[in-house]
Amino acid sequence: MTDQSHTEQSLETLQDIKRMMERSSRFISLSGLSGVSAGVCALIGAWIAHGWIESYLSEAPVETYKGAAGGFRTGSWSSFEIKLVLLALAVLVAALATSTWFTWRKARKSSLPIWDHASKRLAINMIIPLAAGGFFVVGLLTHKGWEYVAPSCLIFYGLALVNASKYTLTDIRYLGLLEIALGCINMYYPHEGLYFWTAGFGILHIIYGLIMWWKYERS
Structure with a gap:
């Protein structure tokens, strides 16, 4: 065996070890199509919500509660908020x-488990910021701070992605940072929340998903 072939074999061995370590410490079965599907769902939801809001605002206004920007009707706002x-x-x-289905499909093709030590750590690190954000949003709704729900969702979701990026593809960190930035900007334009929500959960997810699919799954 020549020195060159021995070196090549050693490099291949090191690469195999690196891949094994990566699989054991990171959840690499996350599919780019999961991001695309989540973004499409968000766009459909935003389209439905926009139609509802337009219909609601076009009805003849009655009394407005104190501090209501834009003049929402007191009689039906609570039920509309629940809707x-x-x-x-x-x-x-x-x-x-x-998203789970596309990730399961990718894991099956790669002969990797979808629920292992790495995926558990990923889930835990995402759930903590998301749970805190959920309680925060419920508090906003309780105290009539609905206009800050969209930016809060974006910020806490972005924090969850950044926190979980240590246990999956590092590219997800950049998506999280963009979500946080979008949420911070939305705080200064609270009544445009639906558009920021659409951009963050819809458009950014689709762009991220397509990039991830092209980068890791296209072959």
């Missing part, structure tokens, strides 16, 4: 279901 929250939950369930 929007239920829509957001439906979008979340649809996004999680489609």
Whole structure:
């Protein structure tokens, strides 16, 4: 065996070890199509919400409660608010279901487990910021701070992605930073929340998903 062939064999061995270590410490089965599907669900939800809001505002206004920007009607705002929250939950369930399916499909093709030590750590590190954000958003809704719900969702979701990026593809960190930046900007334009929500959860997810698919799954 020549020195050159021995060196090549050693490099291949090192690469195999590196791949094994990466698989054991990071969840690498996350599919780019999961991001695309989540973004599509978000765009559909935003389109439905926009239609509802336009219809609601076009109705003849009655009394407005104190501090209501734009003049929302007191009689139906509470029920309309619940309707929007239920829509957001439906979008979340649809996004999680489609994302899980695409990730499971990728894991099966790669002969990798979808639920192992790395995926557990990924889930835990995402759940902590998301749970805190959920309680924060409920508090905003309780105290009529609905206009800050969209930026809060973007910021806490971005924090969850950054926190979880240590246990999956590092590219997800950049998506998290963009979500945080978008949420911070949205804080200064609170009544444009639906558009920022659409950009963050819809457009950014689709762009990120396509980049990840092109980078890691295209072959």
